[in-house]
Amino acid sequence: MSERIILKLYVAGTTPRSELAIHNLRQIRATYLNDNFDLLIIDVLEEPQQAEDARILATPTLVREAPPPQRRIIGDLSDRERVLRALNLGLSGSTTRVG
């Protein structure tokens, strides 16, 4: 089986854009990922120091912390194809290649 995937999603408050990103991410998980997956949602308005430490500029930003190398995806994740490619998730199935 593949390595455990750790994702962090940085959002700014509970705006429609934040909600959309969270929604899109949950759909991707339901379709392409199994339980081998951790998601941490960070509100930069509540925890600006975390945004500072991770040098986040844009919201929403999805960071794949593991497996390496780190990948960053900016935006509300509605361009699913790009998200999947960036996360190295096959469009058709559940095979996860580590790049």
Add this chain to the structure above:
Amino acid sequence: MVQQNGIEKLPTGIPGFDHISEGGLPRRRITLVSGSAGTAKTVFACQFLAAGIQQRGQAGVFVTFEESIDDIRRNMLGFGWDIATWEAEGKWSFIDASTAAPETVVAGEFDLDALIARIHHAIRKTNAERVSIDSLGAIFSQFEDSRNLRMELFRIAHALKQIGVTAIMTAERLEEYGTIARYGIEEFVADNVVILRNVLEEEKRRRTIEILKYRGTSHRKGEFPFTIIPAHGITVIPLSALELKQRSSTIRLSSGNVNLDRMCGGGFFRDSVILVSGATGTGKTLMATTFLAGGAMQGERSLLFAFEESRDQLYRNAAGWGIDFDDLERRDLLRVVSVYPETAGLEDHLIAMQKMIAEFRPTRVAIDSLSALERVSTSKGFREFVISLTSFIKHQEIAGMYTATTPNLLGGSSITEGHISTITDSIILMRYVELFGEMRRGMTVLKMRGSMHDKEIREFKIDGAGMHIGAPFRDVTGILSGNFVHVNPSEIDRINQMFEDEE
């Protein structure tokens, strides 16, 4: 400083800038600082924060999109800004938004709320009053969608205003005289625009700063030269912003020569500037030496800026005219600064000279020669230099003497003269006079603002005791033009007679 219409200004502490901006940057507003590559935008942005910390105890936040934080820390050390220490003291904080981030993909719409939250956080943490963002162009190369980004920049600007900080944003321009900034940023972010330039003119680089607009408040118009000095940073030279309100003195100083004093109607005025013009070897350096020694004899301090001759040469010359520079310097009555004009730009010379005058506090200053300085500058830059220096000297209420070299041995005027004759208070011309197969020397006081003076061209001689002024040339005309015509003495008498009859 509160303006009539309520827009306050925050004194930046950048030398000269507060003068041309009539008080500093508009407080709690954003000012766009735009310039092409190499115009010192980052230095300006850093100095804005550094001056706040050093001079007013105001903390600052620096957002960098381009240079790495390490580079900035290292580069600014040369100006004496120890950013790392300020960071440790909680006076300066960086927000690293430079491009060194891991690979990033855009998938959907986004905003820059995370950046805004970080800026806000940093401002709160340090209680900052000043923010610099350097530079906006780099943010456009980080993300693709420039239309969306303009909107985001607008939101950042709005957020900064809400927080109530005074901020600078820098932006790139592609050409020195064209659109204000790339990507049409300026319409979105700034009510206030400052332009930095580094123009190549007559093969010489010239840095200028211009306040293009200050919405709702006043400022000086046009370009002002500035220079970047190690250990100080940017220094703007205010030029025409200098006010002509120095008092005009009626106190006279001796020129160092009794007869010259008489020709000038009793000596030079204390806060006047005298231009001495003549061909090489006519005695200009002697005139300056006499002038300085005249001050030293009365126990006053004199300062000589020599751009043509070395110290040794000057000391030897002075000794040849019976003046002991060594002794005067030992008694702290004289200081001689000898530099090659080519060692620095005129702006740098100007700052160094002002500093020297302010430190030594002389009552007399001589510059030998201005023409040498003209070599290293554009004509515009030179004129600005002379105006600034003259204005500075007058503000100090001291007397200045400039020498200028004419290109022709006989007659003619120097380029220097043409540029600055209206700025100086007095003009003394020194000329060779060919008389019956012999070269002799003549001088005349052409102009003496606010005083009667001798109108005659007098002969003078130079020997081991200095300068000796004698009788006027009676029987030769055309000395100033160099076209000598010898006149029969009886003809002169007849002409004089004629005028007397008319009265």
